[in-house]
Amino acid sequence: MRPSAVLFDFGGTLDADGLRWSVRVHSAYRAAGGALDFEEFEPLFRQSDRRLESLPGIRGMGLMDMARAQAGILKQLVVDGPAIDVERTASVFCAESVAAARRNRPVLAQLAAQVPLGVVSNFTGNLEHCLAELELKEFFRVMLDSALVGASKPSPEIFRMALARLGMPAEGVWMVGDNFDADIRPAAALGLSTCWLAPGDRPEPEPGLSTARIASLTDLSTVIG
Numbered sequence: 740m741r742p743s744a745v746l747f748d749f750g751g752t753l754d755a756d757g758l759r760w761s762v763r764v765h766s767a768y769r770a771a772g773g774a775l776d777f778e779e780f781e782p783l784f785r786q787s788d789r790r791l792e793s794l795p796g797i798r799g800m801g802l803m804d805m806a807r808a809q810a811g812i813l814k815q816l817v818v819d820g821p822a823i824d825v826e827r828t829a830s831v832f833c834a835e836s837v838a839a840a841r842r843n844r845p846v847l848a849q850l851a852a853q854v855p856l857g858v859v860s861n862f863t864g865n866l867e868h869c870l871a872e873l874e875l876k877e878f879f880r881v882m883l884d885s886a887l888v889g890a891s892k893p894s895p896e897i898f899r900m901a902l903a904r905l906g907m908p909a910e911g912v913w914m915v916g917d918n919f920d921a922d923i924r925p926a927a928a929l930g931l932s933t934c935w936l937a938p939g940d941r942p943e944p945e946p947g948l949s950t951a952r953i954a955s956l957t958d959l960s961t962v963i964g
Contacts, residue, residue: 749862780817810823836873862884
């Protein structure tokens with residue numbers, strides 16, 4: 740049965756195959772001269788996330804400017820900051836996002852021609868700018884950015900907002916995301932069908948909860964007809 744609409748997470752879903760931004764930024768940081776391992780890096784990345792949310796001008800930034808700003812914040816936080824090339828960090832991260840978005844565009848175009856699409860994301864007020872920079876914005880009828888709507892995942896409220904903007908009940912709507920706790924659990928609890936995007940070797944936190952599972956967004960048509 741064709742879905743009535745499909746909602747997507749953004750980071751890790753539309754721009755990567757289930758890899759969190761912290762993991763991808765760490766790889767870019769290492770490529771740009773960083774030496775910290777991921778366990779040391781991740782708390783600093785979370786701290787940079789919080790600072791980024793309140794950065795002046797963040798709501799007008801596209802993905803590259805945002806990545807450059809976060810890399811600059813991280814350069815101040817990591818112990819090996821003087822050795823870090825901010826531009827290289829941002830460029831490596833964004834190049835991966837651009838490649839994934841380019842690969843996923845035909846999938847989204849085909850689906851958008853059939854049913855309404857939306858994005859539900861915990862973000863920093865500039866979601867639409869990032870989607871536009873990746874040439875994905877045109878496919879989405881609704882775009883909910885937690886910083887703008889006043890609710891964030893896993894709260895059911897942001898999903899209810901998305902359904903209200905679509906003008907649809909939960910039944911028949913799918914949620915596609917890479918974060919099991921933020922995307923899959925709350926959407927399933929509201930009665931949405933769910934598709935978990937994750938590498939094949941990642942254990943499912945609660946087997947059987949998600950309606951379907953894929954390892955790449957290009958596989959979405961195999962579960963959503």
